[in-house]
Amino acid sequence: MSGNIKIFIDGDEHVAQRGETVLDVARRNGKSIPTLCHDPRLEPAGACRTCLVEVEGQRRLQPSCAWKVSDGMKVSTDTERTQKHLQVLLSLYGADHVTDDGGVPTGKPEGNHLRDMAIDVGSLLPLEPVVAPRVARPADENPYIHFDPERCILCARCTRYCDEVEGVSAIQLTFRGSETTISTAGSEDLLHTSCELCGGCIDTCPTGAMSDRKALDVDREAEKVRTTCNYCGVGCQFDLNVLDGEVVKVTNPTPGTTLNDGNLCVKGRFSWDFIDHDERLTEPLIRREDGNLHPATWDEALDVAAKGLLAVKEKHGKEKLAFVSSSRCTGEENYLMQKLSRAAFGTNNIHQCSAT
Numbered sequence: 560m561s562g563n564i565k566i567f568i569d570g571d572e573h574v575a576q577r578g579e580t581v582l583d584v585a586r587r588n589g590k591s592i593p594t595l596c597h598d599p600r601l602e603p604a605g606a607c608r609t610c611l612v613e614v615e616g617q618r619r620l621q622p623s624c625a626w627k628v629s630d631g632m633k634v635s636t637d638t639e640r641t642q643k644h645l646q647v648l649l650s651l652y653g654a655d656h657v658t659d660d661g662g663v664p665t666g667k668p669e670g671n672h673l674r675d676m677a678i679d680v681g682s683l684l685p686l687e688p689v690v691a692p693r694v695a696r697p698a699d700e701n702p703y704i705h706f707d708p709e710r711c712i713l714c715a716r717c718t719r720y721c722d723e724v725e726g727v728s729a730i731q732l733t734f735r736g737s738e739t740t741i742s743t744a745g746s747e748d749l750l751h752t753s754c755e756l757c758g759g760c761i762d763t764c765p766t767g768a769m770s771d772r773k774a775l776d777v778d779r780e781a782e783k784v785r786t787t788c789n790y791c792g793v794g795c796q797f798d799l800n801v802l803d804g805e806v807v808k809v810t811n812p813t814p815g816t817t818l819n820d821g822n823l824c825v826k827g828r829f830s831w832d833f834i835d836h837d838e839r840l841t842e843p844l845i846r847r848e849d850g851n852l853h854p855a856t857w858d859e860a861l862d863v864a865a866k867g868l869l870a871v872k873e874k875h876g877k878e879k880l881a882f883v884s885s886s887r888c889t890g891e892e893n894y895l896m897q898k899l900s901r902a903a904f905g906t907n908n909i910h911q912c913s914a915t
Contacts, residue, residue, distance in 0.1 A: 564630035569637065581623035581634055582610060592636055593645065593676050595765045596714035597624040599814050600821065601723050607714050609676065611644055612636045620644060642680075649677050650684035652712055655691055656766075672765040673712060693740045701749040703756050703772055703829050708740050710768035717741060717760035717769055724822060729754035741768075758828035762811045762821065773829055774800075774808035781807050788827040792889050795819035795827050806831050868904065877905040886913035 566575050575584045585592050595607035605622035612623045615633040693708050722728045729752045733742040743752045760769045781800035788795045796817040800808045814821035843860035844852040884896040900909040
């Protein structure tokens with residue numbers, strides 16, 4: 560059965576769709592409910608228990624990320640009971656994740672939502688630290704992804720992302736009980752698994768347990784510049800983190816705001832250092848009479864290219880010309896290339912490097 564229904568969140572009436580969760584409706588209407596294990600790209604898991612709310616008629620608190628709405632449902636998100644639960648829960652997380660900072664991890668790396676949540680809640684209960692006997696992994700020699708088990712809360716967002724979004728299943732929850740950790744089959748290096756090094760696990764991790772090895776270490780917040788990846792024609796977007804005119808890392812936009820839904824491949828996520836490479840071409844080059852390449856303006860370079868192509872057509876005929884486009888171009892740019900070939904130069908000799 561489909562259609563609109565009405566639910567009440569903290570006394571306010573909202574319109575919802577059947578099949579939506581309480582968290583979906585709350586966030587759409589600007590109500591803040593804390594989450595750690597939730598990612599809109601993943602199926603709800605209800606694992607972290609930070610999003611529990613009171614639902615009228617239910618004896619226990621319910622996970623808003625997985626609890627489906629029903630007509631007339633009344634939900635309370637900010638009560639003494641929910642706040643007490645969150646305080647105790649974060650205190651337990653903090654006792655299990657003692658770092659050099661003490662208590663719940665603070666400071667770097669960025670994106671530590673557990674730390675931010677603890678700051679919002681305020682004072683935590685003074686619980687004794689717990690040293691979990693997690694099995695240590697051997698050093699992973701991959702150049703991009705670092706895993707810090709001391710920051711991991713076993714929310715499984717990284718393993719679920721790897722399975723549900725990428726369909727790779729390179730990482731998983733391994734061992735049992737207090738020894739449970741994030742690892743690979745046989746504790747292999749990521750380079751020896753099915754991992755595609757997309758960095759999605761870094762993006763979805765709520766505590767910074769998965770972090771970017773390639774990111775430059777900075778002591779202040781970088782400016783985020785939205786741009787489009789130039790490695791293929793799909794048009795994925797991401798944010799360049801720029802500090803003093805230098806790119807320090809790439810981060811993914813919020814899921815649902817770009818056509819790639821916050822997902823990237825290894826090239827888009829990690830291959831950004833060419834931007835400031837010493838050998839990068841920054842202006843057109845023309846081979847002069849001396850046989851060497853010299854800088855030129857775009858107008859001059861295009862004029863030389865056009866005259867050369869027209870000279871070949873005039874001397875040898877249009878069928879002696881051929882054009883090859885690139886899979887790194889957009890669909891619109893590839894369209895313009897075939898128009899240049901067919902309409903401007905009169906030849907059907909046009910190909911694209913990824914064509915079969």
